[in-house]
Amino acid sequence: MLTLTSVTKRYGDTVALDNVSLRIAPGEFFGLLGPNGAGKTTLMSLVAGLRPADAGDIALAGQSLAASAATGRGQLGLVPQTIALYLDLTAEENLRLFGGLQGLRGDELSARVEEAFTAAQLADRRHARVKTFSGGMQRRLNLVAATLHHPKLLLCDEPTVGVDPQSRNAIFEYLQRLNREGTTVIYSTHYMEEAERLCSRIGIIDHGKILALGSLDELLTRLPFEDEIAFPATAATEPLRAPLAAQGELLATNGTLRFRPRAGYPLSAFFALTESLGLSPRLFASQRPTLENLFLHLTGRNLRE
Numbered sequence: 001m002l003t004l005t006s007v008t009k010r011y012g013d014t015v016a017l018d019n020v021s022l023r024i025a026p027g028e029f030f031g032l033l034g035p036n037g038a039g040k041t042t043l044m045s046l047v048a049g050l051r052p053a054d055a056g057d058i059a060l061a062g063q064s065l066a067a068s069a070a071t072g073r074g075q076l077g078l079v080p081q082t083i084a085l086y087l088d089l090t091a092e093e094n095l096r097l098f099g100g101l102q103g104l105r106g107d108e109l110s111a112r113v114e115e116a117f118t119a120a121q122l123a124d125r126r127h128a129r130v131k132t133f134s135g136g137m138q139r140r141l142n143l144v145a146a147t148l149h150h151p152k153l154l155l156c157d158e159p160t161v162g163v164d165p166q167s168r169n170a171i172f173e174y175l176q177r178l179n180r181e182g183t184t185v186i187y188s189t190h191y192m193e194e195a196e197r198l199c200s201r202i203g204i205i206d207h208g209k210i211l212a213l214g215s216l217d218e219l220l221t222r223l224p225f226e227d228e229i230a231f232p233a234t235a236a237t238e239p240l241r242a243p244l245a246a247q248g249e250l251l252a253t254n255g256t257l258r259f260r261p262r263a264g265y266p267l268s269a270f271f272a273l274t275e276s277l278g279l280s281p282r283l284f285a286s287q288r289p290t291l292e293n294l295f296l297h298l299t300g301r302n303l304r305e
Helices: 040-048 069-075 091-101 106-120 135-145 165-180 192-198 216-220 238-245 267-276 291-299
Strands: 002-011 014-024 029-033 055-060 076-079 153-157 184-189 201-206 209-214 228-232 248-253 256-261 285-287
Touching: 002 040, 014 040, 014 055, 014 209, 029 040, 029 165, 029 192, 040 076, 040 153, 040 184, 069 076, 091 106, 091 135, 106 135, 106 165, 135 165, 153 165, 165 184, 165 192, 184 192, 192 291, 201 216, 201 291, 209 216, 209 291, 216 291, 238 248, 238 256, 238 267, 256 267
Parallel strands: 029 184, 029 201, 076 153, 153 184
Antiparallel strands: 002 014, 002 055, 201 209, 228 256, 228 285, 248 256
């Protein structure tokens, strides 16, 4: 569906994208995960045609967007990070305006507007000016305005920033439905839980480079540990420190110890050790590694910086 080949973008001395190559298959829900300033918005803006690349090529369905921007990008929908609505217009006026810009007319436009109001759960506010809407309502309207023309590829640049939980879930459900119906989605975020919930494949980006690429399970195999066990750092658990440090990585943060056993170390051995010390199993919480663990492993800095 989308191919980036050796794409580079600079802003003065800053390299925002550094020789990025990426292939997105039709029907994917692809997550672009990284901290603020990693290059996510730049990548989206280049695909959408808002800025030119300094080097490389971007192709949609095998057709270079640089050579045929007018026709190729008609298959795209863009949900920008900043609300792209006319606040002094009503919700319906906004949808009819954007639908017209997307080439919709007459009965087809009216049908798509009704479809959008149902999806955004805003039919009762159709005649209200957008400036009277809450942030979550504006985000939902922003999303459906970008999909009136049923794009083949939808670019979503952090579409849930600052929204309430109800609107966030409504956005998730709408995007998942679009994806099930065949729309390819590229979703940029710096929220790990969003990428884990929504995306079939994830690319981790930082300093303009793709650091890792794959499904969640594939990405987590890059970590040097398969499990993490957390427990309180108390006098009772102090005898665990030495034997566990010999069997893997033991981290101490804010009164909590986190044990990451080396590959091949059986968890049964861990619990046999704790039982021999008379420690209750309730002290210990085992969890699967997370994307945050991977990001910290790759970059050494917090994902939400």
